[in-house]
Amino acid sequence: MRATVIHAARDVRLETVPDPVLSTGADAIVRVVAACVCGSDLWPYRGVTPTEEPHRIGHEFVGVVEEVGPDVQRIRVGDFVIAPFYVCDMTCANCRNGVSTSCLHGGWWGEDDRFGGFADGGQGERVRVPLADGTLVATPSMPAPELVPHLLTLSDVMGTGHHAAVAAEVGPGSTVVVVGDGAVGLCAVLAAKRLGAERVVAMSRNPERQALAREFGADEVVAERGEEGIARIHELFDGIGPDCVLECVGTAESMDQALRSARPGGRVGFVGVPNGGAELPIRRMFQTNVSVRGGVAPVRNYVEELLPEVWDGSLQPGRVFDLELPLDDIAEAYAAMDERRAIKVLVRP
Amino acid sequence: MRATVIHAARDVRLETVPDPVLSTGADAIVRVVAACVCGSDLWPYRGVTPTEEPHRIGHEFVGVVEEVGPDVQRIRVGDFVIAPFYVCDMTCANCRNGVSTSCLHGGWWGEDDRFGGFADGGQGERVRVPLADGTLVATPSMPAPELVPHLLTLSDVMGTGHHAAVAAEVGPGSTVVVVGDGAVGLCAVLAAKRLGAERVVAMSRNPERQALAREFGADEVVAERGEEGIARIHELFDGIGPDCVLECVGTAESMDQALRSARPGGRVGFVGVPNGGAELPIRRMFQTNVSVRGGVAPVRNYVEELLPEVWDGSLQPGRVFDLELPLDDIAEAYAAMDERRAIKVLVRP
Structure with a gap:
């Protein structure tokens, strides 16, 4: 598959990488429908945060579940899912306290490979999602295309x-x-x-x-x-x-x-x-x-509250996307954000 | 009358000073029944905060109203009153927001003489209280002597x-x-x-x-x-x-x-x-x-909530006073606090 890899400041490339495979029993493979570039992705892009070695990047995505491990119970193949910008189990004390960003068993897309394999980033064609039952939220059914940008904002912004x-x-x-x-x-x-x-x-x-x-x-x-x-x-x-x-x-x-x-x-x-x-x-x-x-927003804890209004169209946060590009143009997506030519860029694989 | 004056680090004296007089129309003269030494009084006492020139000190006291100005409506002569550690009107936007320590017209005992005369401190025989209707809270009647230490804690601690x-x-x-x-x-x-x-x-x-x-x-x-x-x-x-x-x-x-x-x-x-x-x-x-x-606690805003429980004896915060001295021994009161020989010292004129 193809996925975005950051090599150094202002060097973001779409590369061919190995397809993700289930590995822990509790993970899922998600085919990405839409992803985006975050303001915080600009820190490594601008070199403010150094990139020591090339790694996957991107942490906001929605998509369709293609496979699930044997321990996954809540999420099913075929679900349209929203992924928050981090991995969490939603069962530990911190998640139950509403602070899933401090999940005792969680981690970060593209940066933390302790979940039984390479950590995917969100700006790619597919993502292996560890702790799928905690991390992902499925929508009631397959969304209309015009809802996708709004749903994507529940990942982060x-x-x-x-x-x-x-x-x-x-x-x-x-x-x-x-x-x-x-x-x-x-x-x-x-x-x-x-x-x-x-x-x-x-x-x-x-x-x-x-x-x-x-x-x-x-x-x-x-x-x-x-x-x-x-x-x-x-x-x-x-x-x-x-x-x-x-x-x-x-x-x-x-x-x-x-x-x-x-x-x-x-x-x-x-x-x-x-x-x-x-x-x-x-x-x-x-x-x-x-x-x-x-602090770092526990957005996973907010999805259930916000989703119904996004789903019925009364809340339209996706209007922050003022540029949409194919994943092939990921370098241009970063440049447009960096140069403030766009508020926020949506990319589609 | 006699009142405490700080001259320099570790130099706190009980001195004869002019009796307070009503001056703004909105003030009251209170005869102090009990006062105390605050942990924050130890900053100038220890020289951590420099004392540029001698001034009155003490900001926690309870007492009996002896005189009121013509504009005072709520507080009456003979009332037993609790004074918070600052002056406030309880009518400005900040007081109404619950932050009377940021009163737009308030000030500090012993340090702020913009209320029409010398600013008294609380460790003295009498205190002129500016903005008496806002600053003071009267108890339902004259308290039993054993209630006085508990009432005094509503001034601050x-x-x-x-x-x-x-x-x-x-x-x-x-x-x-x-x-x-x-x-x-x-x-x-x-x-x-x-x-x-x-x-x-x-x-x-x-x-x-x-x-x-x-x-x-x-x-x-x-x-x-x-x-x-x-x-x-x-x-x-x-x-x-x-x-x-x-x-x-x-x-x-x-x-x-x-x-x-x-x-x-x-x-x-x-x-x-x-x-x-x-x-x-x-x-x-x-x-x-x-x-x-x-931050600096808006204790005046809390008196109404806490007073009933102090009054009926169910809340006994005055147990923090483990030493009681006559006002004559104010220097010893400071020393006992400074040397941590006492948790908190109550002084009586």
């Missing part, structure tokens, strides 16, 4: 935007600011409105992303950043700031903006993968009672 | 321990670890049990404090610290750690212990005044989804 909102305790009547206008930030706008937020302000300087933020329910858009952005946000929320700020970038600047935008006692939900050297300013948090919660 | 528990979202069934065995840590044990925690572990090496922690409801005590302490805590909680950790110290070591003790997705409630240079490790928080919430 919609669940991650939702996690930011849940971590910041967005609820009915909340006032919310979203920092970050990438696919996750846009999904966070959607998630905040879905959870009942009264007023959502998206921070964005990009006209296309501003427009999508408004379509996703943002009541206002603030283009300013830094001190000016914070002043503008305070002005919009009674001089004190909103209840909730969803940090969907991961830089020192974006977290600073989030912390200083929130009102005293406000809540920062963060899902941007932290990069740069800055830690969290404990004195500021102490003085203002602004809290910080979040 | 009980409300602060409660804040740690609220910030960590302790509720029915929660598993909880308390880091710190000072008066606040001990009150945090009491608060956690009161909020329905299933199991509370207190971390303490001091036999008297261990005993009081158990009397306050701790199910177990762990004497180990650092790596050993963390390993012991994980062992006690299914190998992953408790749901909630209440950080009641404020050092880099105690916060590190708190963050690494909590289970993935767990919640650190912190009320220890941060000292030392360490910030919060955002990558660890991201990877584990352990959250941090807390």
Whole structure:
């Protein structure tokens, strides 16, 4: 089969690799219907995270189950399935606590081969899915083609935007600011409105992303950043700031903006993968009672909640995909994301 | 009248000072019945916080109202009142949001004279209380003498321990670890049990404090610290750690212990005044989804909730006072706290 392999910074190739084979009894082989490129795939692509040796890449995919091992009970051949961006059993203490990203027996696509064989990445034709009963969620039936992009977002970006909102305790009547206008930030706008937020302000300087933020329910858009952005946000929320700020970038600047935008006692939900050297300013948090919660999003725990609305068409997070390419053009998919020519790229094998 | 004045490190004196006078219309004069020394008073006492010029000190007191200004409507002459460790109006947006420590019109005892005159401290015979209607809470009637120490804890330590528990979202069934065995840590044990925690572990090496922690409801005590302490805590909680950790110290070591003790997705409630240079490790928080919430405790917002149980005797946080001295011996009160000869010292004018 063919699968994407990253060799080094800006060197991503579609290569012929061995077909996956069942090996643990608890795994499944999934034929990929759609996959995508994640903002976090850009860290190795840009060389920010070094690539020591070539390995498979990609961690967001949906597809159809072709084979299952003898210990698989819930997932069946022929199921259309959503895979989260990690492997988990959904039975350990952490999974039951809602934190399946800390699964005691889980791991990562393309990077962790302790599951009885080579670890596949999601940007390929087929994937061996370890712990298939825990990791995968089957849809009620075969989805209409137009639903596929929306379902694919449950692998990562919609669940991650939702996690930011849940971590910041967005609820009915909340006032919310979203920092970050990438696919996750846009999904966070959607998630905040879905959870009942009264007023959502998206921070964005990009006209296309501003427009999508408004379509996703943002009541206002603030283009300013830094001190000016914070002043503008305070002005919009009674001089004190909103209840909730969803940090969907991961830089020192974006977290600073989030912390200083929130009102005293406000809540920062963060899902941007932290990069740069800055830690969290404990004195500021102490003085203002602004809290910080979040992290790598346990999206598998959210699929059951979000799927019904995606399935019936009332929730359409797949609109974040503004470019679709064949898997053959995976290098171009990365380049388009890297150069911000696309919000998010969907690829089809 | 006589009041405590701090001049420099380890130089705390009871001095004759001018009697307080009403000056803003919204203030009250309170005759202090009992006051106490706070762990945070030890920062200037030890010279960790420099004392630039002599000023009044003390921020925890209860007493009887002797005079009120013409604009005071709720508080009356003769009321027995509890004063939180700060001044607040309870009507601004932050107070209404439950964060009266960020009152838009508030301030600090002994340090902030913008309320129309010299700012009194609590360790004196009388105190002018600005914004009396917001700041003070009157008890239902004159308390029995044995209730006074318990009521006094609502000024700070009980409300602060409660804040740690609220910030960590302790509720029915929660598993909880308390880091710190000072008066606040001990009150945090009491608060956690009161909020329905299933199991509370207190971390303490001091036999008297261990005993009081158990009397306050701790199910177990762990004497180990650092790596050993963390390993012991994980062992006690299914190998992953408790749901909630209440950080009641404020050092880099105690916060590190708190963050690494909590289970993935767990919640650190912190009320220890941060000292030392360490910030919060955002990558660890991201990877584990352990959250941090807390800060300077809005104890005024908690008085109404806690007072009825103190009043009927079912909640006895005043047991943290293990030494009582006349105000004349205020220097000895500081020394006893400083040398850890006492958990907390109550002083009576």
